[in-house]
Amino acid sequence: IAVGDGPRLAECRKMIPPAQRECFKFTGNRQEVESIVNLFDVGVLATFTEGISNSIMEYMALGKPVVAT
Incomplete structure (x- = not known):
């Protein structure tokens, strides 16, 4: 789980191999x-x-x- 947002979010998403993407969750900013x-x-x-x-x-x-x- 990755919580937050920022200018490098797209770069972080690209670093995850396609076969492992289902193991990651990006929530964005949360309260x-x-x-x-x-x-x-x-x-x-x-x-x-x-x-x-x-x-x-x-x-x-x-x-x-x-x-x-």
Whole structure:
């Protein structure tokens, strides 16, 4: 599950091999954060520019382990 939107969304979609596309879900921007994060086993944030983000804080507040760059 990939939540959010941005200028590189189309690029991210293209990186998924056709045979694996059914394994991925892109939700776009969402307001109901808790219900979506509760579906995760782990929260991931891969970024070059952000330090600590709201996403990381939300994962931690809901007891999810975090993998971040």
